[in-house]
Amino acid sequence: MFRDIPKSFYGRPATVVARELIGCRLLVDHPSVGAVGGVVVETEAYASGDPACHAWHLEKKRNKDPMAIGKGHELFGPPGLTYIYLNYGMYWLLNVVTDPEGTPGGVLIRAVEPSLGENIFWENRPKIKKREDLANGPGKLTVAMGIDDRHHQMDVTTGPIRFEKPTRHKSDLEISTSSRVGISQGVDLPWRFFAKGSIYVSRGIPAR
Template identity: 35%
Template sequence: MILPLEFYQRDTKKVARELLGKILVHKLPNGKRLAGRIVETEAYLGVIDLAAHSYGGLRTERTSTMFMAGGHIYVYLIYGLHSCLNVVTQKMGVPEAVLIRAVEPTEGVDEMKKRRPKARKEIDLTSGPGKLCAAFGISRKHNALLLTDGEVFIEDAPPLKRSQIVASARIGVEYAEHAAEWPLRFSERANPYVSKPQPSDG
């Protein structure tokens, strides 16, 4: 079952935690499915979050996607090189989102390997936000698509036990002063597909 929009139009931290274990799918034009189990996410709390693109309510062409209703996807280019996939949360006008940082491949591994020629080991295919976008063939072309339109979507799966979820500080946001320490990174305990650095307990 594809997760309904209501799943996303809720508290962002809750969505970030509950996305762990769910199945991210990209259905290619030829019908082939690329899929993976989400094992790492980060919450971005919009207006109050110095690490978020939408901090302070900043609304530009790029960030306008974050202001859309929960259930849209927000894809942006980072460092001029890599795409990052987020799912927008909350109601329209509240610019919050969850960054999908890592998945564990479940379908279409051979196809992912073709798209990630530099990955030497299977563990490197999707263990990072830029890596998984490359493996799944997701780019800014997909920005602002809806997760219920059947191209890029997320399927339901049993939730993780609370003891299997680790909360830690987010990656790459050291510049964000006090917000940098907020425990908004969520990952599955001891899953090898979680990106580096591995989270310390929190």
């Protein structure tokens, strides 16, 4: 079973939230079946002072002009809202804003194991043959679950995208870390978190 997560959960450092979201359930409202869901098995943290974070260059700019605005400004905003952006001109990527307002931070959801409304996952990704390939990547899970820019800046405690914590604690769930995927800056930081041994984790870096 699952229970709601309070807003205060997200007002903490991105690395902490990223780790604790592993094992939680992601729910997305769906027009025909009510909602689809998946258990989060992989996340990445992006933080203040982190050269790979979308807010990094804005942070530097804001040292001169505190009102400067640009890509990633949402990451400075109140925690617990979604931050969704298009990458490589094709895929929407889902993040949750973390850290107190004024401090940039966010968590990228990279992979889920389908757990509710799985037929929708299959419908949205008709070429896929294996269940573990339905949502084992940040672009794949948004396609599979029907997430796009309509879900941008929504409250994850009340909105169409929500997270729930398992009531049974994750004593049986081991979490591993690694460097982050697909970035060229900050590659040394071990800020990718994933469920050890899960076949639903994305490819690229060995899942141990």
